[in-house]
Amino acid sequence: MEEKRTMVWNIASSIGIALTIPYILYKVVRAVYIKKVYGALAGKVVVITGASSGLGEALAHEFYKNGCQVVLCARRRQELDRVRMDLLKMHPTVPTLHPIIVPLDLGNLDQLPSNVDKIIALTGHIDILINNGGISNRGSACDTKLSVDMELMKINYFGTITLTKAVLPSMVKRNQGHIVSISSVQGLIAIPERSSYSASKHALQAFSDSLRAEVNKHNIHMTVVSPGYIKTQLSLNALTGTGAKHGQLDKNTEQGYTPEFVANKILNSVVQGKKEVVIASFIARIGIFLRKYFPTIYFLVMAHRANKSH
Structure with missing residues:
Protein backbone atom coordinates (compact mmCIF):
# COMPACT_ATOMS: atom_id res chain seq x y z
CA MET A 1 0.00 0.00 0.00
CA GLU A 2 2.81 2.33 0.94
CA GLU A 3 4.60 1.52 -2.31
CA LYS A 4 1.46 2.41 -4.28
CA ARG A 5 1.20 5.76 -2.53
CA THR A 6 4.85 6.46 -3.21
CA MET A 7 4.42 5.56 -6.86
CA VAL A 8 1.32 7.77 -7.21
CA TRP A 9 3.16 10.62 -5.48
CA ASN A 10 6.16 10.25 -7.78
CA ILE A 11 3.94 10.23 -10.88
CA ALA A 12 2.02 13.29 -9.67
CA SER A 13 5.29 15.08 -8.88
CA SER A 14 6.66 14.27 -12.33
CA ILE A 15 3.51 15.55 -14.02
CA GLY A 16 3.62 18.69 -11.89
CA ILE A 17 7.24 19.35 -12.81
CA ALA A 18 6.54 18.58 -16.49
CA LEU A 19 3.74 21.17 -16.49
CA THR A 20 5.53 23.76 -14.35
CA ILE A 21 8.79 23.97 -16.32
CA PRO A 22 7.14 24.94 -19.67
CA TYR A 23 4.95 27.46 -17.82
CA ILE A 24 7.97 29.05 -16.14
CA LEU A 25 9.84 29.12 -19.46
CA TYR A 26 6.80 30.73 -21.11
CA LYS A 27 6.62 33.42 -18.41
CA VAL A 28 10.35 34.15 -18.69
CA VAL A 29 10.30 34.37 -22.49
CA ARG A 30 7.17 36.51 -22.40
CA ALA A 31 8.70 38.87 -19.83
CA VAL A 32 11.84 39.25 -21.96
CA TYR A 33 9.74 39.84 -25.07
CA ILE A 34 7.53 42.43 -23.38
CA LYS A 35 10.54 44.26 -21.95
CA LYS A 36 12.19 44.32 -25.37
CA VAL A 37 9.07 45.46 -27.22
CA TYR A 38 8.06 48.08 -24.67
CA GLY A 39 11.63 49.26 -24.54
CA ALA A 40 11.32 50.03 -28.24
CA LEU A 41 8.78 52.74 -27.33
CA ALA A 42 11.41 54.77 -25.51
CA GLY A 43 12.05 58.06 -27.27
CA LYS A 44 9.21 57.62 -29.76
CA VAL A 45 7.40 60.85 -30.64
CA VAL A 46 3.69 60.30 -29.98
CA VAL A 47 1.15 62.95 -31.00
CA ILE A 48 -2.19 62.67 -29.18
CA THR A 49 -5.26 64.71 -30.10
CA GLY A 50 -7.98 65.32 -27.54
CA ALA A 51 -5.27 65.08 -24.88
CA SER A 52 -6.83 67.61 -22.50
CA SER A 53 -9.12 65.09 -20.75
CA GLY A 54 -10.64 61.62 -20.74
CA LEU A 55 -9.11 58.95 -22.93
CA GLY A 56 -6.59 61.35 -24.49
CA GLU A 57 -5.25 62.29 -21.07
CA ALA A 58 -5.04 58.63 -20.06
CA LEU A 59 -3.18 57.83 -23.29
CA ALA A 60 -0.70 60.60 -22.52
CA HIS A 61 0.07 58.95 -19.18
CA GLU A 62 0.40 55.46 -20.71
CA PHE A 63 2.83 56.48 -23.44
CA TYR A 64 4.77 58.96 -21.31
CA LYS A 65 5.48 56.48 -18.52
CA ASN A 66 6.76 54.07 -21.17
CA GLY A 67 9.42 56.57 -22.20
CA CYS A 68 7.74 58.35 -25.13
CA GLN A 69 8.04 61.99 -26.12
CA VAL A 70 4.35 62.90 -25.99
CA VAL A 71 2.91 65.87 -27.86
CA LEU A 72 -0.34 67.00 -26.25
CA CYS A 73 -2.90 68.47 -28.65
CA ALA A 74 -6.35 69.93 -27.99
CA ARG A 75 -8.15 73.26 -28.01
CA ARG A 76 -7.94 74.07 -24.30
CA ARG A 77 -4.42 75.28 -23.54
CA GLN A 78 -5.06 75.55 -19.82
CA GLU A 79 -6.12 71.92 -19.57
CA LEU A 80 -3.12 70.83 -21.62
CA ASP A 81 -0.90 72.67 -19.15
CA ARG A 82 -2.59 70.76 -16.33
CA VAL A 83 -2.05 67.41 -18.06
CA ARG A 84 1.59 68.26 -18.69
CA MET A 85 2.16 69.14 -15.02
CA ASP A 86 0.42 65.92 -13.92
CA LEU A 87 2.68 63.87 -16.20
CA LEU A 88 5.81 65.44 -14.74
CA LYS A 89 4.52 65.10 -11.18
CA MET A 90 3.19 61.53 -11.39
CA HIS A 91 6.09 60.06 -13.39
CA PRO A 92 9.15 61.93 -12.10
CA THR A 93 11.53 59.00 -12.61
CA VAL A 94 10.67 58.44 -16.27
CA PRO A 95 13.85 59.05 -18.31
CA THR A 96 12.20 60.88 -21.16
CA LEU A 97 11.85 64.27 -22.76
CA HIS A 98 9.32 66.64 -21.26
CA PRO A 99 5.83 66.66 -22.79
CA ILE A 100 5.24 69.21 -25.54
CA ILE A 101 2.04 71.23 -25.93
CA VAL A 102 0.70 72.19 -29.34
CA PRO A 103 -2.86 73.56 -29.15
CA LEU A 104 -4.97 72.70 -32.19
CA ASP A 105 -8.62 72.65 -33.20
CA LEU A 106 -9.72 69.71 -35.36
CA GLY A 107 -12.55 71.86 -36.64
CA ASN A 108 -10.10 74.40 -38.06
CA LEU A 109 -9.06 72.38 -41.09
CA ASP A 110 -6.94 75.08 -42.73
CA GLN A 111 -4.65 75.36 -39.69
CA LEU A 112 -3.97 71.65 -39.17
CA PRO A 113 -1.10 71.33 -41.70
CA SER A 114 0.74 74.22 -40.05
CA ASN A 115 0.15 72.57 -36.64
CA VAL A 116 1.88 69.46 -37.98
CA ASP A 117 4.75 71.57 -39.34
CA LYS A 118 5.16 73.09 -35.89
CA ILE A 119 5.27 69.66 -34.22
CA ILE A 120 7.88 68.38 -36.67
CA ALA A 121 9.93 71.55 -36.20
CA LEU A 122 9.94 70.88 -32.44
CA THR A 123 10.50 67.11 -32.50
CA GLY A 124 12.14 66.37 -35.86
CA HIS A 125 9.56 63.74 -36.79
CA ILE A 126 6.39 61.92 -35.68
CA ASP A 127 6.53 58.20 -34.90
CA ILE A 128 2.96 57.64 -33.75
CA LEU A 129 -0.15 59.73 -34.41
CA ILE A 130 -3.13 58.95 -32.19
CA ASN A 131 -6.33 60.43 -33.62
CA ASN A 132 -8.39 60.56 -30.45
CA GLY A 133 -10.11 63.96 -30.54
CA GLY A 134 -13.80 64.11 -31.43
CA ILE A 135 -17.37 64.81 -30.34
CA SER A 136 -20.61 62.84 -30.16
CA ASN A 137 -24.31 63.60 -30.60
CA ARG A 138 -27.67 62.79 -29.07
CA GLY A 139 -30.86 63.05 -31.11
CA SER A 140 -32.91 61.39 -33.81
CA ALA A 141 -31.91 61.78 -37.44
CA CYS A 142 -35.21 63.54 -38.21
CA ASP A 143 -34.76 66.12 -35.46
CA THR A 144 -31.04 66.76 -35.98
CA LYS A 145 -30.15 69.86 -37.94
CA LEU A 146 -27.92 69.36 -40.95
CA SER A 147 -25.44 71.78 -39.39
CA VAL A 148 -24.94 69.28 -36.54
CA ASP A 149 -24.28 66.44 -38.98
CA MET A 150 -21.76 68.64 -40.76
CA GLU A 151 -20.07 69.68 -37.51
CA LEU A 152 -19.53 66.09 -36.43
CA MET A 153 -18.23 65.08 -39.84
CA LYS A 154 -15.93 68.11 -39.88
CA ILE A 155 -14.34 67.27 -36.53
CA ASN A 156 -14.52 63.47 -36.31
CA TYR A 157 -13.83 62.69 -39.96
CA PHE A 158 -12.46 65.63 -41.95
CA GLY A 159 -10.37 66.97 -39.05
CA THR A 160 -8.89 63.54 -38.43
CA ILE A 161 -8.06 62.78 -42.05
CA THR A 162 -6.71 66.30 -42.65
CA LEU A 163 -4.30 65.84 -39.74
CA THR A 164 -3.41 62.35 -40.94
CA LYS A 165 -2.74 63.53 -44.50
CA ALA A 166 -0.49 66.28 -43.12
CA VAL A 167 1.55 63.76 -41.10
CA LEU A 168 1.80 61.06 -43.79
CA PRO A 169 4.44 62.63 -46.09
CA SER A 170 7.03 62.74 -43.31
CA MET A 171 6.28 59.13 -42.36
CA VAL A 172 6.53 58.02 -46.00
CA LYS A 173 9.84 59.84 -46.32
CA ARG A 174 11.21 58.03 -43.26
CA ASN A 175 9.58 54.76 -44.38
CA GLN A 176 8.13 54.17 -40.94
CA GLY A 177 5.31 55.28 -38.69
CA HIS A 178 2.14 54.25 -36.92
CA ILE A 179 -1.30 55.85 -37.14
CA VAL A 180 -3.93 55.03 -34.54
CA SER A 181 -7.52 56.13 -35.09
CA ILE A 182 -9.93 55.91 -32.18
CA SER A 183 -13.26 54.93 -33.68
CA SER A 184 -16.10 53.39 -31.66
CA VAL A 185 -18.28 50.31 -31.45
CA GLN A 186 -20.85 52.68 -32.94
CA GLY A 187 -18.60 52.93 -35.96
CA LEU A 188 -19.24 49.21 -36.45
CA ILE A 189 -22.91 49.08 -35.46
CA ALA A 190 -25.13 52.17 -35.65
CA ILE A 191 -27.69 52.67 -32.88
CA PRO A 192 -30.72 54.98 -32.58
CA GLU A 193 -30.12 58.62 -31.57
CA ARG A 194 -26.49 58.53 -32.78
CA SER A 195 -26.83 58.89 -36.56
CA SER A 196 -24.31 61.75 -36.88
CA TYR A 197 -21.73 60.16 -34.61
CA SER A 198 -22.04 56.68 -36.10
CA ALA A 199 -21.81 58.07 -39.64
CA SER A 200 -18.59 59.94 -38.84
CA LYS A 201 -17.03 56.85 -37.28
CA HIS A 202 -18.21 54.60 -40.15
CA ALA A 203 -16.43 57.00 -42.52
CA LEU A 204 -13.26 56.89 -40.43
CA GLN A 205 -13.30 53.09 -40.46
CA ALA A 206 -13.51 53.03 -44.28
CA PHE A 207 -10.79 55.65 -44.73
CA SER A 208 -8.50 53.73 -42.38
CA ASP A 209 -9.02 50.43 -44.20
CA SER A 210 -8.07 52.02 -47.51
CA LEU A 211 -5.11 53.85 -46.01
CA ARG A 212 -3.81 50.70 -44.31
CA ALA A 213 -3.52 48.93 -47.66
CA GLU A 214 -1.86 51.90 -49.35
CA VAL A 215 0.84 52.63 -46.76
CA ASN A 216 1.80 49.05 -46.00
CA LYS A 217 4.62 49.27 -48.56
CA HIS A 218 6.04 52.24 -46.63
CA ASN A 219 6.21 50.28 -43.36
CA ILE A 220 3.49 52.47 -41.89
CA HIS A 221 1.10 50.66 -39.55
CA MET A 222 -2.59 51.49 -39.15
CA THR A 223 -4.54 50.57 -36.02
CA VAL A 224 -8.26 51.25 -35.65
CA VAL A 225 -9.59 51.00 -32.10
CA SER A 226 -13.32 50.59 -31.51
CA PRO A 227 -14.12 51.01 -27.80
CA GLY A 228 -17.49 50.65 -26.17
CA TYR A 229 -18.66 53.13 -23.55
CA ILE A 230 -15.88 54.92 -21.67
CA LYS A 231 -16.45 56.96 -18.52
CA THR A 232 -15.48 60.35 -19.95
CA GLN A 233 -17.13 63.70 -20.66
CA LEU A 234 -18.09 62.64 -24.20
CA SER A 235 -21.83 62.56 -23.45
CA LEU A 236 -21.65 65.84 -21.51
CA ASN A 237 -20.13 67.60 -24.52
CA ALA A 238 -22.26 65.78 -27.11
CA LEU A 239 -24.37 67.96 -29.40
CA THR A 240 -28.14 67.65 -29.41
CA GLY A 241 -30.23 67.92 -32.56
CA THR A 242 -30.26 71.71 -32.24
CA GLY A 243 -26.50 71.98 -31.74
CA ALA A 244 -26.71 72.68 -28.00
CA LYS A 245 -24.62 70.68 -25.54
CA HIS A 246 -26.27 67.55 -24.16
CA GLY A 247 -24.89 68.36 -20.72
CA GLN A 248 -25.71 64.99 -19.15
CA LEU A 249 -23.62 61.99 -18.18
CA ASP A 250 -25.52 59.07 -19.68
CA LYS A 251 -26.02 55.93 -17.61
CA ASN A 252 -24.14 53.75 -20.09
CA THR A 253 -21.26 56.23 -20.16
CA GLU A 254 -21.16 56.40 -16.36
CA GLN A 255 -20.95 52.60 -16.19
CA GLY A 256 -18.35 52.38 -18.98
CA TYR A 257 -14.70 51.38 -18.92
CA THR A 258 -12.25 53.66 -17.18
CA PRO A 259 -10.08 55.73 -19.56
CA GLU A 260 -7.00 54.19 -17.96
CA PHE A 261 -8.15 50.64 -18.80
CA VAL A 262 -8.83 51.53 -22.44
CA ALA A 263 -5.59 53.51 -22.76
CA ASN A 264 -3.59 50.51 -21.56
CA LYS A 265 -5.36 48.26 -24.09
CA ILE A 266 -4.55 50.74 -26.85
CA LEU A 267 -0.87 50.92 -25.89
CA ASN A 268 -0.71 47.11 -25.92
CA SER A 269 -2.34 47.09 -29.37
CA VAL A 270 0.23 49.54 -30.71
CA VAL A 271 3.10 47.53 -29.27
CA GLN A 272 1.71 44.34 -30.81
CA GLY A 273 1.05 46.02 -34.15
CA LYS A 274 -2.62 45.07 -34.24
CA LYS A 275 -4.65 46.32 -37.19
CA GLU A 276 -8.04 46.40 -35.54
CA VAL A 277 -9.09 46.25 -31.90
CA VAL A 278 -12.54 46.08 -30.33
CA ILE A 279 -12.70 46.94 -26.62
CA ALA A 280 -16.29 46.20 -25.71
CA SER A 281 -18.66 44.29 -23.46
CA PHE A 282 -20.16 40.91 -24.30
CA ILE A 283 -23.50 42.55 -25.22
Missing part, protein backbone atom coordinates in the same frame (compact mmCIF):
# COMPACT_ATOMS: atom_id res chain seq x y z
CA ALA A 284 -21.80 44.94 -27.66
CA ARG A 285 -19.92 42.05 -29.24
CA ILE A 286 -23.21 40.19 -29.71
CA GLY A 287 -24.52 43.29 -31.50
CA ILE A 288 -21.50 43.31 -33.82
CA PHE A 289 -21.97 39.59 -34.48
CA LEU A 290 -25.69 39.97 -35.24
CA ARG A 291 -25.14 42.94 -37.56
CA LYS A 292 -22.62 40.94 -39.57
CA TYR A 293 -24.24 37.51 -39.72
CA PHE A 294 -27.93 38.03 -38.82
CA PRO A 295 -28.73 41.61 -39.91
CA THR A 296 -32.50 41.09 -39.88
CA ILE A 297 -32.43 40.22 -36.18
CA TYR A 298 -30.16 43.18 -35.50
CA PHE A 299 -32.53 45.57 -37.31
CA LEU A 300 -35.47 44.30 -35.23
CA VAL A 301 -33.53 44.76 -31.99
CA MET A 302 -32.56 48.32 -32.93
CA ALA A 303 -36.14 49.17 -33.94
CA HIS A 304 -37.31 47.92 -30.55
CA ARG A 305 -34.65 50.01 -28.82
CA ALA A 306 -35.68 53.11 -30.80
CA ASN A 307 -39.37 52.58 -29.87
CA LYS A 308 -38.47 52.23 -26.16
CA SER A 309 -36.61 55.55 -26.16
CA HIS A 310 -39.78 57.48 -27.09
Whole structure:
Protein backbone atom coordinates (compact mmCIF):
# COMPACT_ATOMS: atom_id res chain seq x y z
CA MET A 1 0.00 0.00 0.00
CA GLU A 2 2.81 2.33 0.94
CA GLU A 3 4.60 1.52 -2.31
CA LYS A 4 1.46 2.41 -4.28
CA ARG A 5 1.20 5.76 -2.53
CA THR A 6 4.85 6.46 -3.21
CA MET A 7 4.42 5.56 -6.86
CA VAL A 8 1.32 7.77 -7.21
CA TRP A 9 3.16 10.62 -5.48
CA ASN A 10 6.16 10.25 -7.78
CA ILE A 11 3.94 10.23 -10.88
CA ALA A 12 2.02 13.29 -9.67
CA SER A 13 5.29 15.08 -8.88
CA SER A 14 6.66 14.27 -12.33
CA ILE A 15 3.51 15.55 -14.02
CA GLY A 16 3.62 18.69 -11.89
CA ILE A 17 7.24 19.35 -12.81
CA ALA A 18 6.54 18.58 -16.49
CA LEU A 19 3.74 21.17 -16.49
CA THR A 20 5.53 23.76 -14.35
CA ILE A 21 8.79 23.97 -16.32
CA PRO A 22 7.14 24.94 -19.67
CA TYR A 23 4.95 27.46 -17.82
CA ILE A 24 7.97 29.05 -16.14
CA LEU A 25 9.84 29.12 -19.46
CA TYR A 26 6.80 30.73 -21.11
CA LYS A 27 6.62 33.42 -18.41
CA VAL A 28 10.35 34.15 -18.69
CA VAL A 29 10.30 34.37 -22.49
CA ARG A 30 7.17 36.51 -22.40
CA ALA A 31 8.70 38.87 -19.83
CA VAL A 32 11.84 39.25 -21.96
CA TYR A 33 9.74 39.84 -25.07
CA ILE A 34 7.53 42.43 -23.38
CA LYS A 35 10.54 44.26 -21.95
CA LYS A 36 12.19 44.32 -25.37
CA VAL A 37 9.07 45.46 -27.22
CA TYR A 38 8.06 48.08 -24.67
CA GLY A 39 11.63 49.26 -24.54
CA ALA A 40 11.32 50.03 -28.24
CA LEU A 41 8.78 52.74 -27.33
CA ALA A 42 11.41 54.77 -25.51
CA GLY A 43 12.05 58.06 -27.27
CA LYS A 44 9.21 57.62 -29.76
CA VAL A 45 7.40 60.85 -30.64
CA VAL A 46 3.69 60.30 -29.98
CA VAL A 47 1.15 62.95 -31.00
CA ILE A 48 -2.19 62.67 -29.18
CA THR A 49 -5.26 64.71 -30.10
CA GLY A 50 -7.98 65.32 -27.54
CA ALA A 51 -5.27 65.08 -24.88
CA SER A 52 -6.83 67.61 -22.50
CA SER A 53 -9.12 65.09 -20.75
CA GLY A 54 -10.64 61.62 -20.74
CA LEU A 55 -9.11 58.95 -22.93
CA GLY A 56 -6.59 61.35 -24.49
CA GLU A 57 -5.25 62.29 -21.07
CA ALA A 58 -5.04 58.63 -20.06
CA LEU A 59 -3.18 57.83 -23.29
CA ALA A 60 -0.70 60.60 -22.52
CA HIS A 61 0.07 58.95 -19.18
CA GLU A 62 0.40 55.46 -20.71
CA PHE A 63 2.83 56.48 -23.44
CA TYR A 64 4.77 58.96 -21.31
CA LYS A 65 5.48 56.48 -18.52
CA ASN A 66 6.76 54.07 -21.17
CA GLY A 67 9.42 56.57 -22.20
CA CYS A 68 7.74 58.35 -25.13
CA GLN A 69 8.04 61.99 -26.12
CA VAL A 70 4.35 62.90 -25.99
CA VAL A 71 2.91 65.87 -27.86
CA LEU A 72 -0.34 67.00 -26.25
CA CYS A 73 -2.90 68.47 -28.65
CA ALA A 74 -6.35 69.93 -27.99
CA ARG A 75 -8.15 73.26 -28.01
CA ARG A 76 -7.94 74.07 -24.30
CA ARG A 77 -4.42 75.28 -23.54
CA GLN A 78 -5.06 75.55 -19.82
CA GLU A 79 -6.12 71.92 -19.57
CA LEU A 80 -3.12 70.83 -21.62
CA ASP A 81 -0.90 72.67 -19.15
CA ARG A 82 -2.59 70.76 -16.33
CA VAL A 83 -2.05 67.41 -18.06
CA ARG A 84 1.59 68.26 -18.69
CA MET A 85 2.16 69.14 -15.02
CA ASP A 86 0.42 65.92 -13.92
CA LEU A 87 2.68 63.87 -16.20
CA LEU A 88 5.81 65.44 -14.74
CA LYS A 89 4.52 65.10 -11.18
CA MET A 90 3.19 61.53 -11.39
CA HIS A 91 6.09 60.06 -13.39
CA PRO A 92 9.15 61.93 -12.10
CA THR A 93 11.53 59.00 -12.61
CA VAL A 94 10.67 58.44 -16.27
CA PRO A 95 13.85 59.05 -18.31
CA THR A 96 12.20 60.88 -21.16
CA LEU A 97 11.85 64.27 -22.76
CA HIS A 98 9.32 66.64 -21.26
CA PRO A 99 5.83 66.66 -22.79
CA ILE A 100 5.24 69.21 -25.54
CA ILE A 101 2.04 71.23 -25.93
CA VAL A 102 0.70 72.19 -29.34
CA PRO A 103 -2.86 73.56 -29.15
CA LEU A 104 -4.97 72.70 -32.19
CA ASP A 105 -8.62 72.65 -33.20
CA LEU A 106 -9.72 69.71 -35.36
CA GLY A 107 -12.55 71.86 -36.64
CA ASN A 108 -10.10 74.40 -38.06
CA LEU A 109 -9.06 72.38 -41.09
CA ASP A 110 -6.94 75.08 -42.73
CA GLN A 111 -4.65 75.36 -39.69
CA LEU A 112 -3.97 71.65 -39.17
CA PRO A 113 -1.10 71.33 -41.70
CA SER A 114 0.74 74.22 -40.05
CA ASN A 115 0.15 72.57 -36.64
CA VAL A 116 1.88 69.46 -37.98
CA ASP A 117 4.75 71.57 -39.34
CA LYS A 118 5.16 73.09 -35.89
CA ILE A 119 5.27 69.66 -34.22
CA ILE A 120 7.88 68.38 -36.67
CA ALA A 121 9.93 71.55 -36.20
CA LEU A 122 9.94 70.88 -32.44
CA THR A 123 10.50 67.11 -32.50
CA GLY A 124 12.14 66.37 -35.86
CA HIS A 125 9.56 63.74 -36.79
CA ILE A 126 6.39 61.92 -35.68
CA ASP A 127 6.53 58.20 -34.90
CA ILE A 128 2.96 57.64 -33.75
CA LEU A 129 -0.15 59.73 -34.41
CA ILE A 130 -3.13 58.95 -32.19
CA ASN A 131 -6.33 60.43 -33.62
CA ASN A 132 -8.39 60.56 -30.45
CA GLY A 133 -10.11 63.96 -30.54
CA GLY A 134 -13.80 64.11 -31.43
CA ILE A 135 -17.37 64.81 -30.34
CA SER A 136 -20.61 62.84 -30.16
CA ASN A 137 -24.31 63.60 -30.60
CA ARG A 138 -27.67 62.79 -29.07
CA GLY A 139 -30.86 63.05 -31.11
CA SER A 140 -32.91 61.39 -33.81
CA ALA A 141 -31.91 61.78 -37.44
CA CYS A 142 -35.21 63.54 -38.21
CA ASP A 143 -34.76 66.12 -35.46
CA THR A 144 -31.04 66.76 -35.98
CA LYS A 145 -30.15 69.86 -37.94
CA LEU A 146 -27.92 69.36 -40.95
CA SER A 147 -25.44 71.78 -39.39
CA VAL A 148 -24.94 69.28 -36.54
CA ASP A 149 -24.28 66.44 -38.98
CA MET A 150 -21.76 68.64 -40.76
CA GLU A 151 -20.07 69.68 -37.51
CA LEU A 152 -19.53 66.09 -36.43
CA MET A 153 -18.23 65.08 -39.84
CA LYS A 154 -15.93 68.11 -39.88
CA ILE A 155 -14.34 67.27 -36.53
CA ASN A 156 -14.52 63.47 -36.31
CA TYR A 157 -13.83 62.69 -39.96
CA PHE A 158 -12.46 65.63 -41.95
CA GLY A 159 -10.37 66.97 -39.05
CA THR A 160 -8.89 63.54 -38.43
CA ILE A 161 -8.06 62.78 -42.05
CA THR A 162 -6.71 66.30 -42.65
CA LEU A 163 -4.30 65.84 -39.74
CA THR A 164 -3.41 62.35 -40.94
CA LYS A 165 -2.74 63.53 -44.50
CA ALA A 166 -0.49 66.28 -43.12
CA VAL A 167 1.55 63.76 -41.10
CA LEU A 168 1.80 61.06 -43.79
CA PRO A 169 4.44 62.63 -46.09
CA SER A 170 7.03 62.74 -43.31
CA MET A 171 6.28 59.13 -42.36
CA VAL A 172 6.53 58.02 -46.00
CA LYS A 173 9.84 59.84 -46.32
CA ARG A 174 11.21 58.03 -43.26
CA ASN A 175 9.58 54.76 -44.38
CA GLN A 176 8.13 54.17 -40.94
CA GLY A 177 5.31 55.28 -38.69
CA HIS A 178 2.14 54.25 -36.92
CA ILE A 179 -1.30 55.85 -37.14
CA VAL A 180 -3.93 55.03 -34.54
CA SER A 181 -7.52 56.13 -35.09
CA ILE A 182 -9.93 55.91 -32.18
CA SER A 183 -13.26 54.93 -33.68
CA SER A 184 -16.10 53.39 -31.66
CA VAL A 185 -18.28 50.31 -31.45
CA GLN A 186 -20.85 52.68 -32.94
CA GLY A 187 -18.60 52.93 -35.96
CA LEU A 188 -19.24 49.21 -36.45
CA ILE A 189 -22.91 49.08 -35.46
CA ALA A 190 -25.13 52.17 -35.65
CA ILE A 191 -27.69 52.67 -32.88
CA PRO A 192 -30.72 54.98 -32.58
CA GLU A 193 -30.12 58.62 -31.57
CA ARG A 194 -26.49 58.53 -32.78
CA SER A 195 -26.83 58.89 -36.56
CA SER A 196 -24.31 61.75 -36.88
CA TYR A 197 -21.73 60.16 -34.61
CA SER A 198 -22.04 56.68 -36.10
CA ALA A 199 -21.81 58.07 -39.64
CA SER A 200 -18.59 59.94 -38.84
CA LYS A 201 -17.03 56.85 -37.28
CA HIS A 202 -18.21 54.60 -40.15
CA ALA A 203 -16.43 57.00 -42.52
CA LEU A 204 -13.26 56.89 -40.43
CA GLN A 205 -13.30 53.09 -40.46
CA ALA A 206 -13.51 53.03 -44.28
CA PHE A 207 -10.79 55.65 -44.73
CA SER A 208 -8.50 53.73 -42.38
CA ASP A 209 -9.02 50.43 -44.20
CA SER A 210 -8.07 52.02 -47.51
CA LEU A 211 -5.11 53.85 -46.01
CA ARG A 212 -3.81 50.70 -44.31
CA ALA A 213 -3.52 48.93 -47.66
CA GLU A 214 -1.86 51.90 -49.35
CA VAL A 215 0.84 52.63 -46.76
CA ASN A 216 1.80 49.05 -46.00
CA LYS A 217 4.62 49.27 -48.56
CA HIS A 218 6.04 52.24 -46.63
CA ASN A 219 6.21 50.28 -43.36
CA ILE A 220 3.49 52.47 -41.89
CA HIS A 221 1.10 50.66 -39.55
CA MET A 222 -2.59 51.49 -39.15
CA THR A 223 -4.54 50.57 -36.02
CA VAL A 224 -8.26 51.25 -35.65
CA VAL A 225 -9.59 51.00 -32.10
CA SER A 226 -13.32 50.59 -31.51
CA PRO A 227 -14.12 51.01 -27.80
CA GLY A 228 -17.49 50.65 -26.17
CA TYR A 229 -18.66 53.13 -23.55
CA ILE A 230 -15.88 54.92 -21.67
CA LYS A 231 -16.45 56.96 -18.52
CA THR A 232 -15.48 60.35 -19.95
CA GLN A 233 -17.13 63.70 -20.66
CA LEU A 234 -18.09 62.64 -24.20
CA SER A 235 -21.83 62.56 -23.45
CA LEU A 236 -21.65 65.84 -21.51
CA ASN A 237 -20.13 67.60 -24.52
CA ALA A 238 -22.26 65.78 -27.11
CA LEU A 239 -24.37 67.96 -29.40
CA THR A 240 -28.14 67.65 -29.41
CA GLY A 241 -30.23 67.92 -32.56
CA THR A 242 -30.26 71.71 -32.24
CA GLY A 243 -26.50 71.98 -31.74
CA ALA A 244 -26.71 72.68 -28.00
CA LYS A 245 -24.62 70.68 -25.54
CA HIS A 246 -26.27 67.55 -24.16
CA GLY A 247 -24.89 68.36 -20.72
CA GLN A 248 -25.71 64.99 -19.15
CA LEU A 249 -23.62 61.99 -18.18
CA ASP A 250 -25.52 59.07 -19.68
CA LYS A 251 -26.02 55.93 -17.61
CA ASN A 252 -24.14 53.75 -20.09
CA THR A 253 -21.26 56.23 -20.16
CA GLU A 254 -21.16 56.40 -16.36
CA GLN A 255 -20.95 52.60 -16.19
CA GLY A 256 -18.35 52.38 -18.98
CA TYR A 257 -14.70 51.38 -18.92
CA THR A 258 -12.25 53.66 -17.18
CA PRO A 259 -10.08 55.73 -19.56
CA GLU A 260 -7.00 54.19 -17.96
CA PHE A 261 -8.15 50.64 -18.80
CA VAL A 262 -8.83 51.53 -22.44
CA ALA A 263 -5.59 53.51 -22.76
CA ASN A 264 -3.59 50.51 -21.56
CA LYS A 265 -5.36 48.26 -24.09
CA ILE A 266 -4.55 50.74 -26.85
CA LEU A 267 -0.87 50.92 -25.89
CA ASN A 268 -0.71 47.11 -25.92
CA SER A 269 -2.34 47.09 -29.37
CA VAL A 270 0.23 49.54 -30.71
CA VAL A 271 3.10 47.53 -29.27
CA GLN A 272 1.71 44.34 -30.81
CA GLY A 273 1.05 46.02 -34.15
CA LYS A 274 -2.62 45.07 -34.24
CA LYS A 275 -4.65 46.32 -37.19
CA GLU A 276 -8.04 46.40 -35.54
CA VAL A 277 -9.09 46.25 -31.90
CA VAL A 278 -12.54 46.08 -30.33
CA ILE A 279 -12.70 46.94 -26.62
CA ALA A 280 -16.29 46.20 -25.71
CA SER A 281 -18.66 44.29 -23.46
CA PHE A 282 -20.16 40.91 -24.30
CA ILE A 283 -23.50 42.55 -25.22
CA ALA A 284 -21.80 44.94 -27.66
CA ARG A 285 -19.92 42.05 -29.24
CA ILE A 286 -23.21 40.19 -29.71
CA GLY A 287 -24.52 43.29 -31.50
CA ILE A 288 -21.50 43.31 -33.82
CA PHE A 289 -21.97 39.59 -34.48
CA LEU A 290 -25.69 39.97 -35.24
CA ARG A 291 -25.14 42.94 -37.56
CA LYS A 292 -22.62 40.94 -39.57
CA TYR A 293 -24.24 37.51 -39.72
CA PHE A 294 -27.93 38.03 -38.82
CA PRO A 295 -28.73 41.61 -39.91
CA THR A 296 -32.50 41.09 -39.88
CA ILE A 297 -32.43 40.22 -36.18
CA TYR A 298 -30.16 43.18 -35.50
CA PHE A 299 -32.53 45.57 -37.31
CA LEU A 300 -35.47 44.30 -35.23
CA VAL A 301 -33.53 44.76 -31.99
CA MET A 302 -32.56 48.32 -32.93
CA ALA A 303 -36.14 49.17 -33.94
CA HIS A 304 -37.31 47.92 -30.55
CA ARG A 305 -34.65 50.01 -28.82
CA ALA A 306 -35.68 53.11 -30.80
CA ASN A 307 -39.37 52.58 -29.87
CA LYS A 308 -38.47 52.23 -26.16
CA SER A 309 -36.61 55.55 -26.16
CA HIS A 310 -39.78 57.48 -27.09
